[in-house]
Amino acid sequence: MFVDDNCVGCGLCVESCPIEAISLCEDKAVIDKELCVECLSCIDICPFGAIHQDD
Numbered sequence: 001m002f003v004d005d006n007c008v009g010c011g012l013c014v015e016s017c018p019i020e021a022i023s024l025c026e027d028k029a030v031i032d033k034e035l036c037v038e039c040l041s042c043i044d045i046c047p048f049g050a051i052h053q054d055d
């Protein structure tokens with residue numbers, strides 16, 4: 001998972017993550033890849049399409 005420049009720091013993804021793997025840093029979402037279980041909730045909820053799966 002990674003966050004692109006379209007992130008506006010709304011925080012919806014932070015709330016959506018079941019394991020609290022996302023935090024906000026300087027108004028950008030940051031995903032802890034060590035914690036992420038790739039449930040894809042954050043991708044679905046982001047209104048700006050800013051979260052993507054790694055290749």
Ligand code: SF4
Nearest residue numbers: 007008010011013046
């Ligand atoms: S939901 Fe999208 S725009 Fe909002 S903080 Fe998360 S990545 Fe950024």
Ligand code: SF4
Nearest residue numbers: 017036037039040042
């Ligand atoms: S894919 Fe799921 S576990 Fe990973 S950061 Fe997004 S909401 Fe959290």
